[in-house]
Every structure is written in C-alpha cells, then in structure tokens.
Amino acid sequence: MNQAERWAALPVPSEKRTMASQLEARVREDIINGRLAPGSRLRLKELAEHYDAGVIPLREALSRLATSGFVASEDQKGFSVGRISADELLDITRTRLLIECQALAESIGQGDLEWESQLIAAHHRLDRLPGTEGPERLMKPEWENAHEAFHQALIANCRSPWLLRLSHLLRDQTARYRMLSVHYQGDTERDVPHEHRALLEAALARDVDKACALLASHYETTTRNVLAHEALKR
Numbered sequence: 001m002n003q004a005e006r007w008a009a010l011p012v013p014s015e016k017r018t019m020a021s022q023l024e025a026r027v028r029e030d031i032i033n034g035r036l037a038p039g040s041r042l043r044l045k046e047l048a049e050h051y052d053a054g055v056i057p058l059r060e061a062l063s064r065l066a067t068s069g070f071v072a073s074e075d076q077k078g079f080s081v082g083r084i085s086a087d088e089l090l091d092i093t094r095t096r097l098l099i100e101c102q103a104l105a106e107s108i109g110q111g112d113l114e115w116e117s118q119l120i121a122a123h124h125r126l127d128r129l130p131g132t133e134g135p136e137r138l139m140k141p142e143w144e145n146a147h148e149a150f151h152q153a154l155i156a157n158c159r160s161p162w163l164l165r166l167s168h169l170l171r172d173q174t175a176r177y178r179m180l181s182v183h184y185q186g187d188t189e190r191d192v193p194h195e196h197r198a199l200l201e202a203a204l205a206r207d208v209d210k211a212c213a214l215l216a217s218h219y220e221t222t223t224r225n226v227l228a229h230e231a232l233k234r
Contacts, residue, residue: 023053023061031070031081032176042071042079068172086227089177093223096170100155100219101212103167107157108208115157116204122146122153123200127193150196154203154215177226190221 027047030036042062044055051058062079065071072080107115126146151171158164195218202211 019053019057020060020064023051023058024064026051027061028065028070031065032179034176034179036081038081038084040081042081044078068169070176084177089174089223089226092170092173092177093219096167096174097216097219099163099170100167101215103155103158103160103163104203104211104215105208106160106163107155108203108206108211110157110159111203111206112157115153118156119150119153119200119203122150123196126150126196154199154211174222178222190225195221 027036027042036042044058044062047053048055048058062071063073066073066079069082072082074080126143126149129143129146148171152168155164155167195214199211199214199218202214
C-alpha cells in the first residue's frame with residue numbers, strides 16, 4: 001500500500017462526516033426547491049464558496065446525493081443536478097405503488113395498538129399544522145416533515161426492512177417532482193387533508209384493499225398534476 005492509499009484508508013473525522021451530512025441536506029433542499037436547476041453543472045469551487053464549505057466534504061455530499069438520483073456523476077465530467085422527465089416520474093410512481101402498497105398491506109395486517117397510536121398521532125400533527133390549506137402548504141419544512149412522518153407511520157408496522165428501505169428511497173426520489181405540482185393551477189381544488197384522513201380511517205379499519213386504493217389514488221393524482229407542468233410535457 002502506497003502513501004496515498006494509506007491516507008485514503010484512514011477513518012474520516014466525525015466533524016467532516018457531520019459537515020458532509022449538513023451539506024447533503026442543504027444541496028438536496030436547493031435541488032428540490034429548484035434553486036439548482038435539473039441538468040445544471042455542479043462546480044465544486046463555486047459551490048464551496050456559496051455554502052462556505054470545504055471541497056472535500058462537499059464532494060462527499062454530492063457523492064451521497066448521486067446514490068439517490070438527485071445528482072449525476074460522470075467520470076472526468078464531475079457532478080451535475082439529476083435531470084427530470086415524464087418517463088422517469090411515471091416509472092417511479094409505478095414502482096412506488098408496487099412497493100409501498102405491499103408495505104402498507106403488511107403493516108395493516110400486523111397492526112397493533114402501538115401502531116394505531118403512533119399513526120393517529122402522526123396524522124393529528126399533520127392535520128393540525130397551521131397554513132395547510134391550498135398549494136402553498138407544500139414544501140414548507142414543518143409540513144413536509146409531518147407529511148413524511150404520516151406516510152412513514154402508515155407502513156411502520158411492516159416487518160420487511162427491504163420494503164421499508166425501498167419505500168423511503170422511492171419517496172425521496174419523488175420529492176422534487178412534487179414541487180412542480182405546486183405550480184399546477186388545478187391542484188388548488190385538491191383536498192389533500194381529506195385524502196390523508198381517508199387513508200387514516202381505512203388503515204384503522206384494517207381495510208387493506210381500500211387503503212391501498214386510496215394510497216394509489218393519492219400518488220397518481222400528484223403524478224398527473226406534475227405531468228401537466230410545462231417542464232415535463234412531452
């Protein structure tokens with residue numbers, strides 16, 4: 001092992017890992033909100049100045065984001081923001097329904113009092129957040145966190161780590177697509193709180209078929225709204 005290899009094998013200090021995690025979250029948020037446009041080059045020097053960070057933790061952050069599709073990485077070409085397309089969104093939605101409906105069915109089938117309590121609490125927090133009417137609710141950090149927690153609570157009693165892991169990955173992939181749905185005019189008439197309440201009631205009633213149908217409709221409506229956006233029209 002040469003000197004360079006020995007240096008590369010050394011453990012990364014915890015403060016560097018922490019910085020990389022913080023940068024990963026900040027870059028991810030900027031991609032989701034459109035501040036970093038799909039397909040745009042991510043130049044390390046410029047980003048380091050913008051985020052007031054070192055190049056090494058920034059490179060690590062971008063490498064992590066590349067594993068979830070937010071960032072594209074090519075040999076000799078560096079990093080760029082992952083592109084979006086109608087075909088990809090449709091594929092993600094179809095795959096997500098296959099995975100998450102199965103996870104939901106297993107979660108409901110094995111539901112217990114503890115699961116019910118956590119699900120009700122997650123929905124209560126989501127439903128009671130101020131300013132959750134209309135499209136302006138989307139992408140607000142507090143609402144987004146509560147929304148994520150509710151959908152996670154629905155499938156939390158699934159005993160398959162792989163189903164849960166894949167569900168989280170696919171949910172992560174759709175985050176920036178959902179941002180586009182905010183700009184779709186027809187979405188102002190959508191009653192998202194009602195959709196969530198219906199999902200809650202079906203899950204608590206242990207009605208697997210109805211819960212899965214409602215979940216599919218919930219996601220497919222978002223997908224249709226996003227596909228109406230100019231950026232994804234064929």
